[in-house]
Amino acid sequence: MAEAKMVNLTIEGRPVSVPEGTSILEAAKTAGILIPHYCYHPGLPVAGVCRMCLVEVEKAPKLAPSCATSVAEGQVVRVYTDRALKAREGVLEFLLINHPLDCPICDQSGECELQDYTFQEGRPDSRYRDPKRFNPVEDFGGDVLYVPNRCILCTRCVRFMDDVAHDTVLNVSERGDRALIGKFEGKDLTHPWAGNVVDLCPVGALLSKDFLNKSRAWELDRTASVCPSCTQGCNVMLEVREGTVTRIKPRPNEDVNKFFICDYGRLNYRWINRTDRAETPHVRTDGQLRSIDWDVAVHAAAALLRDTRAFVLASPFLSNETLHLLSQVMRRNSGAGAFRVATGAEAPLAGVEDLALRRDRAANVRGAELFGFERSERPLEKMRDGDVLVVADDDLDGITPEEIARASQLIVISTTVPDVAQDAAVLLPITNFAEEEGTFTNLRGRVQRFMQAKPAPGFARPSWLVLGDLLGALGAQDSFYLPADVFANIAKTHSAFSGLSYDKLGMRGLPVLNGQASTGTPDFAGIGAGSGGAR
């Protein structure tokens, strides 16, 4: 691709150099100036209708909408002149005359751009003395509720549905001050990506029914994470209130999900908050599972694994780190591993290339394959009679006690205890992805980090830590004090990861593997090398 021609201009006295065709609004961002705006969104076509981003461009007779005005060589832009400030104050006053000012009962409060810019640049009072317009709340279908009284008609939602989702559901109905967002006859916001209109809405006009009245925005702790619900690997924020994941919001990533996540991923979070969790390590003594000290439990598991073949049934929701350590257990015990994946219909977001809710509904299918686990509908098929079965967070749904009974022993390393796992010899409780740190590999081979968003239940420990301890108990020499240490071990043992670290991945990840599906024969050079692995 040809290098874009650079244009030099001055914004608020700061020299800026941006590619030709950039808007003044985007150019200002590079100079650290956020020009107030509502209708503009980098993921949508420009509308230029809110008129909030008006700035003064030298030699231009009128104020320019910075979202719809391209930069020009030698241009001098002023954002904070009296004229520009008065115009924007005017827009804010206009936007508020019919606004109900019901911030105390509005879900958007605290993360509302109308609040933010009014505090920054608005009038302290209103000169409006007449009755406000009123329209009733409307259910837009899907997860979306429309509160027209708060709407500022920025049309972001309309443009998202038309130009990104390619599903014309919304429109601007009526005109003038009667205008409001309408729904076409017989249409609902049931498109699998429709929930994004809630995030795009800069005010409290489009609300998530799921999140309605659940929390104030400022009560939420936000943690960068990766959506676990399919192999796309959308970057998300886990928003946690007092240890409970309360909602999931997209985290922009130009290379993966732009600004969007699908409704399936957005709403599939309740399992993260399950309260029927495995909280204490257990070991079977006298025919009964009894809670016991971690050290004892880990060594009990190690004792069962010594000198036997191990078969690992892993969950594709586990991190690369955990799967890597599980694969080491497999190797030491000359065993094998398998995993299974729930599937559903693929649901692409038409306006964005290579973005879809994928068929495989788990985050780390690619990682599981990479680390030597075989994908199977009947994952215990290749377990040999007499193997020690290690179940790593598979929920064992649909697996019968008879199938499990073929194993000599059952070790369950899991967030929950499935009923059929009551016969386990050892139970090691682990944390789920929201309670630990790690990485997932998405379907395109992109490795992305996620951070710990909530505390672990009871005595549950991070899965990488539990497996690191188990390997230690089995005689391995590597010790892992942080998930980064495990990742360093992956980088040492897998050529594709060579030279990588958490720092290098950053919070947006890197395309580590090429786009080809894994062959299932990963590069295992060096695993367990130099330790007791050769016994």
Next chain:
Amino acid sequence: MGYPHPSHARETPILSQHFGEPEARTLHGWTGRGGYQALEKALSMAQADIVNIVKESGLRGRGGAGFPTGMKWSFMKPGDGKPHYLCCNADESEPGTFKDREIMRWTPHALIEGCAIAAWAMGAETTYIYIRGEFTEPLYWMERAIREAYDAGILGANAMGSGKRLDVHVHKGAGAYICGEETALMESLEGRRGNPRIKPPFPAVSGVFSQPTTINNVETLAAVPQILMKGAAWYKEMSLSNPKSTGTKLYSVCGNVQRPGTYEVVMGFPFGEFLHDVCGGAVGRKKLKAVIPGGASVPIQTMTEAEATLMDYEGFVAQGSMLGSGGVIVIDEDQSMVRVIARLARFFAHESCGQCTQCREGTAWTTKILERIRDGQGTMEDLDTLLDTADNMTGTTICVLSDSCAVPVISGIKKFRSEFEALIQGRRVHSVLTQVA
């Protein structure tokens, strides 16, 4: 001519010459009046030469903005490989304006001929006449005339035997004022909601169906055949004041005036004489108080200003207003200016498309305040709010509808403030006493 009244001696009927003659509507009647000779001539001329004649004539846009027509045409580059379009703006929705209606009712072939010449000059094969939805009668005559022109081979694949393709289609609007704004007109023509587009890109670069497009008013295009036949110099000489304003202009006169109608006078004609003599002055013994000379979007003139005005683009500006569309609304001493302005504001609030914040909220808010003052519920602070709000509504939006609403408010409060104050303070003062010199 002062249709429906007989022509006044001081008029210069060129476009309106045949108003009221039913025969002129037909192709036969029109060719008998010299029709389609200009098109025949144009089709044998080089495109650039036609553009140059229009440039030299000094013809300017009659829709309101007064942009030089020849220059607008020269933005189109015939032969650039793209389809070109000509749009004729026949949406004539400016309150007080009905001149285009008369052209289409009485001389539909004049418009078709003008369209065809312009289309050929700019390399446009297709012309769309976007006609106001309420214009049922003009629509009937236009469609009939177009059918006649096609049947006679004047339009079509081989226009007048020239081998050139010229198509003219009529598209009926659905009754929105904003669709008279050129980019909203194009949106509407393409089948979308009539919301004005952001400029740039300008229509000459990306107009109808994103192709180079020129859009001209009915009156502008109807004048073109005359210019081509009689020459640029003839047209240019019709100027009594500023040489930048040439030719004749149709005025739609309505309101408190003796002889409302459509009049045609030469550019630079004295407005005072026009109102008092040509239009017959006030009704009965009333005194005139104010005039809105160019449709609802231009500043209101006091009679003192109006009487000092020479009727051309520059002359109206010099006296605090604009020529606009030539829709002259005459207001006499019995009328309350507050009522007039409140009614205008209500119109703009009703017609705002609602895209831009200032217009959507501002026009409605302005109306609420004005109607409150009208009903005796206003405060003195309301006047400051109105003026400040009007300032916020000016020059800040995509199109000028917002500005248009602010214009009568600003000029009205400036020039007739005492009427507002009288209503606010509960004094019932006869409006003649409140007139500002």
